Amino acid sequence: MTESGNARLLEEASAYTPGGVHTSIRIIDPPLCVRRAEGAYIEDVDGRRYIDYHAAFGPFILGHCYPDVVERVVAAIRQTDLYGVSTTELELALAKKVVEHVPSVEQVLLCCTGSEATFHAVRLARAVTGRRHLIKFQGCYHGWHDYLLRNVLSVPERVGQRDPGSAGMLDEVLDNTLVCDFNDLHAVERAVRDHPDDVAAIILEPIPHNLGCIMPRPAFLAGLRAQCDREGIVLIFDEVITGFRHHIGGYQAICGVTPDLTTMGKAMANGFPMAAVGGRRELMQRFNTRPGGDVYFAGTFNAHASCVAASLATIDVLETGKVHEHIFRLGERMRAGLREIVDRAGIPATVAGFGSVYVLYFMEDRPISNYTDLLRNNAPLFVRYRQELMKRGVFEMPMNLKRNHISYSHTDADVDQTLQAAEESLQAALAGCRAQR
Numbered sequence: 363m364t365e366s367g368n369a370r371l372l373e374e375a376s377a378y379t380p381g382g383v384h385t386s387i388r389i390i391d392p393p394l395c396v397r398r399a400e401g402a403y404i405e406d407v408d409g410r411r412y413i414d415y416h417a418a419f420g421p422f423i424l425g426h427c428y429p430d431v432v433e434r435v436v437a438a439i440r441q442t443d444l445y446g447v448s449t450t451e452l453e454l455a456l457a458k459k460v461v462e463h464v465p466s467v468e469q470v471l472l473c474c475t476g477s478e479a480t481f482h483a484v485r486l487a488r489a490v491t492g493r494r495h496l497i498k499f500q501g502c503y504h505g506w507h508d509y510l511l512r513n514v515l516s517v518p519e520r521v522g523q524r525d526p527g528s529a530g531m532l533d534e535v536l537d538n539t540l541v542c543d544f545n546d547l548h549a550v551e552r553a554v555r556d557h558p559d560d561v562a563a564i565i566l567e568p569i570p571h572n573l574g575c576i577m578p579r580p581a582f583l584a585g586l587r588a589q590c591d592r593e594g595i596v597l598i599f600d601e602v603i604t605g606f607r608h609h610i611g612g613y614q615a616i617c618g619v620t621p622d623l624t625t626m627g628k629a630m631a632n633g634f635p636m637a638a639v640g641g642r643r644e645l646m647q648r649f650n651t652r653p654g655g656d657v658y659f660a661g662t663f664n665a666h667a668s669c670v671a672a673s674l675a676t677i678d679v680l681e682t683g684k685v686h687e688h689i690f691r692l693g694e695r696m697r698a699g700l701r702e703i704v705d706r707a708g709i710p711a712t713v714a715g716f717g718s719v720y721v722l723y724f725m726e727d728r729p730i731s732n733y734t735d736l737l738r739n740n741a742p743l744f745v746r747y748r749q750e751l752m753k754r755g756v757f758e759m760p761m762n763l764k765r766n767h768i769s770y771s772h773t774d775a776d777v778d779q780t781l782q783a784a785e786e787s788l789q790a791a792l793a794g795c796r797a798q799r
């Protein structure tokens with residue numbers, strides 16, 4: 363199918379860049395190199411068009427090259443860029459919007475990536491508590507830094523063990539980050555009990571979308587909140603995926619549980635490198651952006667006008683209320699359609715998701731509570747099905763457990779076309795997997 367131009371470009375790039383790509387999980391089989399994108403579609407270097415649900419791991423809530431965003435960015439950078447001194451009217455306008463919409467955020471600082479945001483949130487939590495340990499959940503991803511890069515997509519033998527996400531990480535750093543199962547309050551209580559007065563923060567994706575989609579049990583998030591209040595622990599919601607995508611105020615605006623700190627990114631600027639850490643004023647006041655603050659915060663490119671303008675434009679469109687209504691409705695349609703397809707095929711499958719996010723796992727339809735439950739997913743079939751989708755002009759990342767995102771630019775016709783491709787791809791993938799056995 364797409365080998366030629368895509369494979370050639372990647373091969374040439376590999377001579378100059380290790381692996382030819384600039385983020386470790388951009389390598390897929392078959393290679394896909396995008397030349398242009400518009401709305402719900404991407405086009406590869408051979409001119410093949412795909413309906414895109416990968417959405418660059420999630421930023422595109424409005425769609426690629428969305429005109430309102432592009433126009434605001436162009437207008438902004440004709441008159442402004444970056445000064446590295448004081449603040450700007452644009453930055454103030456964006457900070458006001460985030461504070462207005464996100465329940466936990468009384469003050470906010472802008473940075474460029476989700477990894478920076480979670481790094482700053484953790485350091486702040488340690489500073490305000492004077493404690494060392496962090497609690498994260500098996501399978502959740504919070505960025506590439508040593509504080510949190512452990513026990514992400516662990517192989518089964520490493521679940522419950524020390525599982526660094528990279529060579530070069532220090533054991534002593536890893537061991538300060540404790541790992542619990544998602545939805546297991548007792549495990550969290552035990553971890554806190556075992557480290558008396560030494561847990562600084564609990565950090566979680568309120569919906570772990572790095573695994574596709576695991577919904578929090580109703581009492582889980584409230585239970586964490588209560589536990590943090592009792593023990594003086596900082597509760598951090600990493601809303602880098604859920605923020606703006608599920609609600610303009612993040613998932614916290616839906617679930618009614620308010621963390622102490624929130625990290626945001628991705629959909630916040632519809633594809634521009636914008637992220638933020640925000641939370642209670644009393645905590646945020648410790649950052650040294652304020653004279654006398656003692657928690658270091660900096661970044662040469664923080665709040666570049668192009669990204670701030672993109673974020674303001676994105677939020678303006680979200681404020682109409684039309685985006686969430688549209689993407690939630692299409693998400694429901696997609697999930698219902700996929701359920702019918704797997705029922706007709708009579709295979710073990712689970713359709714999961716929330717709002718605009720959906721994922722089709724190949725495993726029996728039982729409730730999913732944590733990462734261990736997802737080890738039952740038939741990974742070869744999951745990847746093969748998506749490779750078949752690519753042949754039919756639909757791009758869902760052909761990588762185990764990756765979620766799909768619907769944007770405001772996707773249409774009912776796109777969903778119809780995707781469901782038709784899904785039915786054919788499923789049959790082809792099942793036949794392919796059978797033949798390989």
Ligand SMILES: Cc1ncc(COP(=O)(O)O)c(C=O)c1O
Binds near residue numbers: 480506567601602
């Ligand atoms: C929940 C979550 N937090 C943090 C990050 C890190 O964000 P970035 O890749 O912008 O550094 C990601 C990235 O996928 C994420 O999914």
